[in-house]
Amino acid sequence: MxxxxxxxxxxxxxxxxxxxxxxxxxxxxxxxxxxxxxxxxxELAIPGEPCCALCQRPIASDAAQDGTICAPCLATPPRHDGIAAATLYNPASRKLILSFKHGRKIALAPMMARLIAARLPQTVGPDWLFVPVPLHRWRLWRRGFNQSALLAREMARLRRGHACVDTLVRRKATPSLGGLGRKARRRALSGAIALAPQWQARVRGARVVLVDDVLTSGATSDACVAALRRAGAEQVVIACFARVADEALTGQAGDPQAYNETR
Incomplete structure (x- = not known):
C-alpha cells in the first residue's frame, strides 16, 4: 500500500x-x-454468458454454444483481441456515466475502474499498457479532464500496469456519431486519431488495454485500435464501463439519443 x-x-x-x-x-x-x-x-446490468467468442457481445440465445460468433463479427472480423465491459448500457449505468463526466463527480473513477478491471482477462498484468481513448484538445479544455484517462490510471494501479494517458491523440474534432451509418462514421474519424510520435517505440510489440467509458457503435475504438496496430501493438483489448447492447437487455433498452449525451 x-x-x-x-x-x-x-x-x-x-x-x-x-x-x-x-x-x-x-x-x-x-x-x-x-x-x-x-x-x-x-439495477446495473452485468454482461454474462452466452457471449460472442470474439467480441464478448452478449448473445440472447439459448442455442448459443462455446465459440459462437455474433453476426457483426461474422460480417466484419474485429482487429481487437476482446472486449471487457463492466456493465451493459441501461438507465443505471447511464446515470453513473453522466454524473462522472458531466456532473464532474470524478471520485467515481476508482469504483468504476474496479468494475472494469474485474472483467479483464487474468493475463492482463504488469507488462500491459493502459491507454485511454483521447479527447480533442478543445473538448478536454471545456471539460477539464479526460474521463477515460482517469479510468486508465485507476485500472493500471489495480493491475500494476502502466498508465499511458498521452499515447493516442485526437488530431481533429469529430461530430457526434449517433445516427450515422458505418461509412459516414468511418469518414468522420478518418485521420482523427493517431499515435503520439514519442510512443512509437514503446507501443511496438506491446500489449495494450484501450480504455473508454462507453462503447457504442465501436467506431471510435476501432480507429484507436487501428492506430495502435499500425504502431505494432501485439495485443489490444478494449475495456469500458458500459457497452451498448440493447439486444441483450430485456425491457431496459436505452434511448439511442441518450448514448450521444454521454460522449
Missing part, C-alpha cells in the same frame, strides 16, 4: 463525518464513500 493510500485511510473517518457517504445514484446512506447501495447495484 502506498503512502497516499495510508493517508486516505487515516483521514477517511474525518471525511465521512464532514461528507456522509451517499449512493451516487439515489442518495441513500452508505457505510463507505466508494460504492452504491444494494438497490442500485441490482
Amino acid at each position: 502506498g503512502v497516499s493510500e495510508h493517508i486516505a485511510r487515516a483521514f477517511a473517518p474525518v471525511v465521512d463525518l464532514v461528507f456522509p457517504p451517499r449512493c451516487p445514484l439515489c442518495g441513500a446512506g452508505l457505510a463507505a464513500q466508494d460504492g452504491l447501495c444494494a438497490a442500485c447495484w441490482s
Whole structure:
C-alpha cells in the first residue's frame, strides 16, 4: 500500500463525518464513500454468458454454444483481441456515466475502474499498457479532464500496469456519431486519431488495454485500435464501463439519443 493510500485511510473517518457517504445514484446512506447501495447495484446490468467468442457481445440465445460468433463479427472480423465491459448500457449505468463526466463527480473513477478491471482477462498484468481513448484538445479544455484517462490510471494501479494517458491523440474534432451509418462514421474519424510520435517505440510489440467509458457503435475504438496496430501493438483489448447492447437487455433498452449525451 502506498503512502497516499495510508493517508486516505487515516483521514477517511474525518471525511465521512464532514461528507456522509451517499449512493451516487439515489442518495441513500452508505457505510463507505466508494460504492452504491444494494438497490442500485441490482439495477446495473452485468454482461454474462452466452457471449460472442470474439467480441464478448452478449448473445440472447439459448442455442448459443462455446465459440459462437455474433453476426457483426461474422460480417466484419474485429482487429481487437476482446472486449471487457463492466456493465451493459441501461438507465443505471447511464446515470453513473453522466454524473462522472458531466456532473464532474470524478471520485467515481476508482469504483468504476474496479468494475472494469474485474472483467479483464487474468493475463492482463504488469507488462500491459493502459491507454485511454483521447479527447480533442478543445473538448478536454471545456471539460477539464479526460474521463477515460482517469479510468486508465485507476485500472493500471489495480493491475500494476502502466498508465499511458498521452499515447493516442485526437488530431481533429469529430461530430457526434449517433445516427450515422458505418461509412459516414468511418469518414468522420478518418485521420482523427493517431499515435503520439514519442510512443512509437514503446507501443511496438506491446500489449495494450484501450480504455473508454462507453462503447457504442465501436467506431471510435476501432480507429484507436487501428492506430495502435499500425504502431505494432501485439495485443489490444478494449475495456469500458458500459457497452451498448440493447439486444441483450430485456425491457431496459436505452434511448439511442441518450448514448450521444454521454460522449
